[in-house]
Amino acid sequence: MCGRYASSRRPEDLAAVFGVEKWEPEETLAPDYNVAPTKQVFVVLDRPLKDAPDPRPVRQLRVLKWGLVPSWAKNPDGAARMINARSETLHEKPSFRRPFAQRRCIIPADGYYEWVTGTDERQLEVEGKRKRPRKQPYFVLPADGSVFAMAGIYEFWRDRTLPDEHPLAWWATCSVITTEAETGPLAVAPGQGPRSLAEIHPRMPLMLTPDRWDAWLDPADTDTEGSLRDLLAPPPGGLMRAYPVPTAVSNVRNNGPELLTELEAPEEGTLF
Secondary structure, three states: OOOOEEEOOOHHHHHHHHOOOEEOHHHOOOOEEEEOOOOEEEEEEEEOOOOOOOOOOEEEEEEEEEOOOOOOOOOOOOHHHOOEEEHHHOOOOOOOHHHHHHOEEEEEEOEEEEEEOOHHHHHHHHOOOOOOOOEEEEEEEEOOOOOEEEEEEEEEEEOOOOOOOOOOOEEEEEEEEEEEOOOOOOOEOOOOOOOOHHHOOOEEEOEOOHHHHHHHHOOOOOOOOOHHHHOOOOOOOOOEEEEEOOHHHHOOOOOOHHHHOOOOOOOOOOEO
């Protein structure tokens, strides 16, 4: 899954990486080293400009809220529960199938956080034989230091309690698409701990390699049973690294580059 990630790159740098044609400087977000659900996040999408005479899609860097609200929802209360969408069921889930067909995006990140509980301790926890163990967070990122391009979908929701001219009348929200975690060895593994992403968590965000960006963002392709399903294939293995980071990241109120500090070993009292 993806429940927290880091995004520290400047919008102008993201624009250069993804070939963005338009972004609004007033929508600039500060670097965020602990992006949590319902926060405002950067996304890259291809969409015609509003009120523009040219109907062609334009690549844009936009700010959306993380946690998808379906267009048909009566209220946005369930947004925090829709931060992830499983790649295996995108084409059939009522909340996701239309965005999958028509509104796909890339959610850029430095990498994502995941928490590990050792197998034996996890079973004891399930059986209620001990208190919930302290979990060790890991940071997962491309081994070459490139942008982690997470596949995403987005949607628009109209708040019918507000007049048309109200600035909050429309919500633009998104979800990260997840897939099964890689079972092969990490490109760079920590000295102690997991040797593969699957040993950290059974799910991971679907990373899009650059050769898939244009096809994924193309709004003209609506073939959810063919070409788009092909784009959901996992990326080649061996592209990722992971390392333990301070448990301070577990508190969403903490935010700063120190959260990405690479530890030589899991913190004392945590598990792997």
